[in-house]
Amino acid sequence: MRLSEALRSAADRAPLEGIEVDAARARRRVATQRGLRMGANGTLAGGMVVVLGFGVAGAMDGMAGSMDSTSGEGREEAAVAEDGALGGTGDAGDMSAEADAAGGGAASSLAWGLCGEELPELGTGDDPLATIDASVTTPEVSDGVLGFDAGLASSVDATFETFGMSGVVLWDGVVVATIPAVAREPGESYGSQLMSDAIGMEMREEPLENCWDGSALPAGDYTLVLTQELYGIEPLDAEPAPEPAPADGGASEEPGPVDDAATDPGIAADASIRLVSEPMPFTVTGDAEDDPFAAYLGGSDDPAPVQVDPPATEPSSAVDDSALDPGTARELYLAGLAGAWDMAPGTQRWTVSSDWSGGLDATWFGCGNGTFPARSSEIDLLGVEVDAPSVIDVSYGWVIDGNPLVSTTLTNTSDWDLTQFWGQNELQLMLVRDGKVVAEGYAVDPHRDAYAVDMLEAERAEADGTVDVDPTATLAAHASDAAEFLWREVDGCWTDSGASEVEPGTYTLLASHYLSVGGGVLTMEDGWGTEDEAWLGDGDTDLGLGSSEPLLTPDDSGLAATGGRTSGSSAGSDAAIAVAPDAYDAVDFQVWTSLGTVTVR
Amino acid sequence: MSDWRDTMSQLMRDRERALLGYAYLVCGNGHLAQDLVQDALVRTFAHPRPGLTATKAEAYVRRAITTVYIDGYRREQRWRRVQHLFRPTTESVDPLAGVEASADVLEALATLTPRERACVVLRFFDDLTVPDIAHQLGLAPGSVKRYLHDALGRLELLLGPLEDHDEADAVDVSARRRKEGD
Structure with missing residues (x-):
C-alpha cells in the first residue's frame, strides 16, 4: 500500500454527507475582522489624532507558515527608533503618550469597534494633522440603507497609504454594525493625499445590517462613527532636515530651535495615524423596540444567571486581569528589540514565532534555517535556569552511558501572569556551531506521558477515586517552577541526504521555550453535537471584552463566566457566539536562553 | 461584492468537498472538519492578500487547516480538557487488532495523536518535506521526524507495509534504531 494514494482516496471518500461549510458565516467573520483589523493597533475619540509607532501588516502576513522576516523589520525597528518604543521622544512619542493617557495603558492594543x-472612553487630541469631515445624508433611514458623505480635511499637504475609511454603528453606545472600508483595489492599500486646500468628499451608501448575523438593524436611534488609518505619511513640502552639528565641537553654537511646524507636520517616520470622526446620529424609522439587541447583548429580558454566592473576597471577574495580553507582549517585544546576539552564556533573546495580528513578522531559528534572526528582543520576563551537563556521550544520536539529568527552573520575573506557558513540561535544546543550529537535543520528563500528563498524579488520583485536576498552565507573576528531564537524544539536522552526523566537539547550547500569549477558539465534538468555545484567555483584556460580561449565545443565560472561559452550544447555528471567534488575538514567542557550551564525545 | 468575497465563493463552490475531505484527514471528524475549514477560511481571507485567486486561496486554506488544528492542540489548557476525545481508545491502539482487521486508513489515522496525524497528512498527502512540515507547524524538524516515525510505525502495524515509508526524506530514525540494534 502506498500511504500517499491511500490518503488521497480516503479524503475523497471521507464520510461527509450532509456536512457543509457555512460560507456565509465565514464571510461575516472575515468582514468583521477586516473591519476591526485597522482598529487593533490604536484607539482614540472623535476628532483625535494619535501617532502610534506600529508596523502595518504586510499584504501577505497572518499565515502561521509565513516566515518572511524582512518585510516588517525595518518599519518596526524604525518605529522603535523614531518613537522611543511607543512612548519616546518627539512628536510621535508625545502623541503616543497622549494616546496612552487617553485610552489607558493598553491604548495601543485595544480593539476599536x-x-x-462599547468604544473606549478616550480624551481628545489637540491640533490634529487631519480630521474626518463627514455627515449622514439624511438623519432618518427608512429603507435600511445609510447614506453619508465623508472626506479628510487637513492643514498640510502630504501623501499617505491607507486601506480606506471604515466605521461602526453604535446603539446605546454599543457597536451593532460595521461599515467596511472600500479600497480602490479590494484588499489592498492604496496611496492618497491630504490637501490643505481641499476636501475630497465621497458619498457612500451602506446597508444597515447587524454585525452578528447580518439582520437589518431594527428601528431605533443610532450613531455612525467613521475611522481611517493613515500610514507612510510624507509631507509634500518637507524641507531637508538641518545638518547635525559636528561632533568635534567645531561649531560652538548650540543648534537653534527647529521650527517643527515649518519643517515637519509632526509625523514620525513609519508612524501610523488613526482618525476617528465625530459621532453622527441618525434614526432608523419604524416602531422601535425597547431592547432590540437583547438577544445578542444579553439584555434584561434574559433570566439572570444563577450564581453561587462567592466568598466576599473573591473577585467578580473570572478573567485574569493580571495576565500578559498580546498587545502588551507586542509592545514589550518592540521595546526590547536588540541587535545581533552573541549567545553569551546566560543571555536570552525572544523571537516571534507567529502573530495573529500580522503586526510582527514571524521568524524561525532552527535546523537548516541559517543564523539567528537579526530581529530579536530582550524582554525581562522569564528567567530560565538550566543545569545541563557540559559533556555528553552520543552514539547514533542517542545519549549513552546513562541519560544525564537536566534540571530547569523557570521564573516569571514580571508582574504579569503567563497564562499559557507550559514550558515547565517541555525542554528543547539546540546545539549551535558558527551561529547555526547543527543538532537538536531532546529531553524527556520521565513522569509525563506523550500528552504531558503527569502520570504519577493521574495514577494517584485514580487510586484515590478523585478527579485529577489538571495543573494550570499559568506561571503566575514572580512564581517559579522547577522540573527535571533526562537528556535522551541528539539528532543532527536534516539535510537533503538525510540526517547529518553529530560530530564530536564543543557546541553552544541553547534552551528554547515557547510562550503563547492570547486567546483562541476551540471547536470540538462532544458526541451529541458540535460545541464552539470562546476561550477567554489573557487576550481578552486587549480586546475590550471586559471582565464581567461573558460571551454567551442567547441561550446561554445560565452560564457564568468561570474559569476564564465560557461555553455554549451553538450546534452549527449562526448564533451570536460569532463575536468571540472573531475576537481572536494571539502572539507566540520563542524564548532562547544560552546555556554556555556542551561537548559531544 | 468585493473580490475576496468572489474568491471565497468560487473556492467554496468548486473545492468545498475537497477541503472538507482534507480537513477530515487532518482531524478525523466531519463536524470538526466543517469548523476547521471555516476557521481556515477566516484566517485566509481576514488579511488582505493581493492577487489571491481561488487556486492560491485553496493552498492557503489547506495550510491554515493544519495550523488551526495544531494551534488548538497547542493550547494545552484546553487540550487537556478534551484530550480524551482525541486519545485513541484501547481497542484502536491495539496493534494486533488493527492487523487482523486490515484497518482502513481512516481508522488507522484515528489512532494517531494530533501532531502525528498532521505530520502524516502534510508529508504524504501534501508531499511536503520534513523541513517544510516543521516550518508549517512551527515544530522543530527533529520533532517532525519523531512524529512521522512513530506514526508510520503505528500505521504499518495497522495497514501493513507502506511502500512509501522509506521514500525520500521521510524518516531515518527507524533505520538508525535498526542499525543500533545490529
Missing part, C-alpha cells in the same frame, strides 16, 4: 462592545 468590537462588535457588541
